[in-house]
Amino acid sequence: MKALVYHGPGSRAWEEVPDANIHEPTDAVVHVDTATICGTDLHILGGDIPEVAPGRILGHEAVGTVTEVGSSVQRLAIGDRVLVSCISSCGNCRFCRDSSYGQCLGGGGWILGHLIDGTQAEYVRVPFADNSTHHVPDGVTDEQMIVLADILPTAYEVGVLNGAVRPADVVAIIGAGPIGLAAIMTAQLFSPSHIVAIDLAESRLEAARKFGADMMVNSGRDDPAAVIGELTGGLGADVVMEAVGLPQTFEQAVRLVRPGGHVANIGVHGAPATLHLEDIWIKNLTITTGLVDTYSTPTLIGLVASHRLDTTPMVTHRFGFEEFEAAYDAFANAAETGALKVLMTAAR
Ligand SMILES: NC(=O)c1ccc[n+]([C@@H]2O[C@H](COP(=O)([O-])OP(=O)(O)OC[C@H]3O[C@@H](n4cnc5c(N)ncnc54)[C@H](O)[C@@H]3O)[C@@H](O)[C@H]2O)c1
Ligand SMILES: [Zn+2]
Ligand SMILES: [Zn+2]
DSSP: OEEEEEOSTTOEEEEEOOOOOOOSTTOEEEEEEEEEOOHHHHHHHTTOOTTSOTTOBOOOOEEEEEEEEOTTOOSOOTTOEEEEOSSBOOSOSTTGGGTOGGGOSSSOBSOBTTTBOOSSBSEEEETTHHHHEEEOOTTOOHHHHHTTTTHHHIIIIIIIITTTOOTTOEEEEEOOSHHHHHHHHHHGGGOOSEEEEEESOHHHHHHHHHHTOSEEEETTTSOHHHHHHHHTTTSOEEEEEEOSOOHHHHHHHHHHEEEEEEEEEOSOOSSOOOOOHHHHTTSOOEEEOOOOOOTTHHHHHHHHHTTSSOOGGGEEEEEEGGGHHHHHHHHHTHHHHOOSEEEEEOOO
16 A cells, blocks of 8 residues: 655655554554655654654544454444544553553554554554544535544643633634634534734634634734733634644633633643743632544534534545645645645546
8 A cells, every 4th residue: 555654854655565454353444545645744754753653554534435354343334424533542651541542551542653563554443442543424525524533632622621711702813724623623513702822923813713703913013912801802812723733822722811811721831931020929720721622523413413513614635645745745734825724536
């Protein structure tokens, strides 16, 4: 089979590799019908995630068709259409028993395209297949489904639910990439009064408007504190989500929140940020962090299947598997290409 193989920082190739097959009785093999690229894959290629070994097949998001099941797999049959989640779950450890699958101690968690071979391939081995896949409901397309592998549960769980968005809240979201846009989309399930999107790229702010933000602030030009102050009588936002992953945007999130409000950090950080306790000890803030657990995926699938969430505008570019290199280039140069989610589809 062919796959997108990581060969060390800055180096990748679509090439021939050994076929994916069953190692454990709980495994399944899935033919990848649609795969996509995450910002995290770019972090890997940038050398930021050194535990990814050269030779690793990248990718942790897919929709596909089951082609083989291990002897103890009970919920899947050959031919089933499934979503392959970015998080795998052993189902038995103390964290999985508590729905905190991202923290799995039994060999799951974020492993695909990280610690084991991933989904940017013609076939993928999915460990703990019963717990780590979701059936695609009838009438739901691969394109609607694929964003539920990672970005929607991440934005919803780590941003909207950790941030405890409530009706009439003023919600500020720093960073309008796919994750920030998915946070804009899912925050609306809780009827906030305003969603303020903050970014440096006009193309991303334009996307934020389409996804439902009603105030767009280019923080390279305008001061988000002034905009939010005007909306809130000078108090600050009820909820601020950080969806960039830089020290300055985390520190900005803490400055933009009102006393008693929530700061939900979603961004992956590679450098320390300063927590100004000398200012905030008195403010009754709740600050949360998190790796996605994907416990909300069944809820999100239900919302997509019942047309309560429209995920289709998230997909902007489509390629065949043989064009993986071009797909990576389009995604890596999002400011010019306007790319949000870039899909690769197997030839049928
Ligand atoms: N916690 C989790 O489980 C989890 C899961 C997936 C991704 N992430 C992280 O979420 C973050 C967002 O992911 P994404 O795919 O949307 O990334 P992205 O790179 O596509 O988007 C980031 C956005 O931030 C904007 N930006 C950059 N610097 C800025 C600044 N100083 N002020 C305002 N905006 C700025 C960029 O223009 C861009 O639109 C990343 O850090 C990613 O690694 C976290
Ligand atoms: Zn991801
Ligand atoms: Zn576990």
